[in-house]
Amino acid sequence: MNSNVENLPPHIIRLVYKEVTTLTADPPDGIKVFPNEEDLTDLQVTIEGPEGTPYAGGLFRMKLLLGKDFPASPPKGYFLTKIFHPNVGANGEICVNVLKRDWTAELGIRHVLLTIKCLLIHPNPESALNEEAGRLLLENYEEYAARARLLTEIHGGASGPSSAEAGRAPGAGAAPSADPLAPGGPGGADGPMAKKHAGERDKKLAAKKKTDKKRAGRCGGCSGSSPALPTSPSPTLTPNSVSKLFKLWLGWGRVRGHRDLDLFF
Secondary structure, X not given: OOOOXXXXXXXXXXXXXXXXXXXXHOOOOOEEXXXXXXXXXXXXXXXXXXXXXXXXXXXXEEEEEOOOOOOOOOOEEEEOOOOOOOOEOOOOEEXXXXXXXXXXXXXXXXXXXXXXXXXXXXXXXXXXXXXXXXXXXXXXXXXXXXXXXXXXXXXXXXXXXXXXXXXXXXXXXXOOOOOOOOOOOOOOOOOHHHHHHHHHHHHHHHHHHHHHXXXXXXXXXXXXXXXXXXXXXXXOOOHHHHHHHHHHHHHHHHHOOOOOHHHOO
């Protein structure tokens, strides 16, 4: 699409530049504006899906195109991210009153962006460009919300439960923790790292017991008992040694006053 910058009067270009600069520096909550440096009339925008809606968690890209008659004529809005919404057509065109009969030159771009975000909260099935979405919104909101949520998860980057997790019964098991030290994590008490270290520790302990047993065997002992101590040969008594012992006892008796000699005779 050709740029309309050359078709806009200089004072309108200055007004647009000023508002876009302000929006970039201080955007509305959940909205970001990315000016196109080559074409000021082509505004790239992202809108966060509002909480409490089927679009929560999604990030939706859109653009505003300022025509050559802007601001006398409203801009045109398009969603670039695929979305299931009554007021968004197959080509991404956005149908909202502020972009049509309710538009005035005094509203400005900020008001348009806020209105489009509010459209994600309060769709209008009466002016539906997506007739199926509009019908489901009126007749079966649960089905409408499920369809909108599905496309948000696929195209809007919203993180939802996987099919395996969605089909798992409560308490059937949780996904492994990202914390390596958490129970069940790689480094937790039940994790593979802990089991690996436990196996290595058991091997070392078994090798140590085997070595100790061999050492005990070499010392003459058996498992669980103390090693046998070396024994000395019993002394042999000879007449000469008995005579020496008798003389020692007689000498000890003289020192004691012969009172203890009766113990031996």
